[in-house]
Amino acid sequence: MQEETEQLLVDEMGDAHIMTSIDTPLRPDAFDKPDEEKIANIARHFAAIMEELGLDLTDDSLRGTPHRVAKMYVRELFRGLDPANRPNLSVFENKYGYGRMLVEKDIDVSSACEHHFLPIIGRAHVGYIAGEKVIGLSKINRIVEYYSRRPQVQERLTLQVFNELKRALSTENVIVVVEAEHLCVSARGIRDPHSRTTTLEYGGLFADQKLRDEFLRMV
Numbered sequence: 001m002q003e004e005t006e007q008l009l010v011d012e013m014g015d016a017h018i019m020t021s022i023d024t025p026l027r028p029d030a031f032d033k034p035d036e037e038k039i040a041n042i043a044r045h046f047a048a049i050m051e052e053l054g055l056d057l058t059d060d061s062l063r064g065t066p067h068r069v070a071k072m073y074v075r076e077l078f079r080g081l082d083p084a085n086r087p088n089l090s091v092f093e094n095k096y097g098y099g100r101m102l103v104e105k106d107i108d109v110s111s112a113c114e115h116h117f118l119p120i121i122g123r124a125h126v127g128y129i130a131g132e133k134v135i136g137l138s139k140i141n142r143i144v145e146y147y148s149r150r151p152q153v154q155e156r157l158t159l160q161v162f163n164e165l166k167r168a169l170s171t172e173n174v175i176v177v178v179e180a181e182h183l184c185v186s187a188r189g190i191r192d193p194h195s196r197t198t199t200l201e202y203g204g205l206f207a208d209q210k211l212r213d214e215f216l217r218m219v
């Protein structure tokens with residue numbers, strides 16, 4: 001099962017249910033199949049979508065598209081659904097006793113909105129104040145990338161990154177900001193090309209507004 005924060009509830013019937021408050025909702029059998037089987041199945045379904053749209057799949061440019069899309073979903077855009085792709089987070093003892101804020105900013109966010117399967121493109125900024133542990137810098141980017149590579153809503157992406165960092169660093173002193181453009185807002189529907197969405201989560205010492213302001217000034 002997922003290792004993200006889960007709440008186990010038991011309903012009146014006595015059945016156990018996973019309340020997926022910040023967990024990406026997944027089927028219990030989500031990883032029972034090998035990737036190759038998923039790719040073959042998705043390609044078949046996507047070919048049906050293309051045919052329904054009236055496209056001629058014997059065309060040599062279109063012929064490979066169902067397989068290309070399926071491969072892209074499983075191995076690239078949505079690889080973060082699979083816990084096997086969760087990054088290994090190396091943490092080190094804070095031997096130097098660095099006790100101020102560390103900020104990793106302008107981390108690339110390339111995700112997809114779970115409502116329209118259209119891109120969410122933006123940046124994440126992360127800050128933390130170390131206790132006994134510090135984390136390899138690139139691991140912060142890897143956490144953002146892992147949780148981005150799923151069908152997402154920005155709020156959940158922000159919380160998942162926040163929780164993972166708190167867990168890895170064994171500290172509450174973490175802050176995460178995500179700012180992004182949603183193509184479902186800019187390129188279709190309301191078609192507002194200028195609006196951006198910002199989400200924020202923080203804990204521990206970042207409850208202090210002065211510290212939060214310092215972080216926000218830095219990013």
Ligand SMILES: Nc1nc2c(ncn2[C@@H]2O[C@H](COP(=O)(O)OP(=O)(O)OP(=O)(O)O)[C@@H](O)[C@H]2O)c(=O)[nH]1
Pocket residue numbers: 113114115152153154155182184185188189190
């Ligand atoms: N809260 C939140 N909403 C999102 C996110 N990404 C997309 N949405 C919104 O999800 C909503 C889905 O609304 P629906 O009314 O079901 O879909 P729709 O008919 O395509 O809506 P329009 O986009 O307004 O045309 C839209 O308002 C999207 O802007 C996100 O990360 N967070």
Ligand SMILES: [Zn+2]
Pocket residue numbers: 113114115116117118182184185
């Ligand atoms: Zn959308």
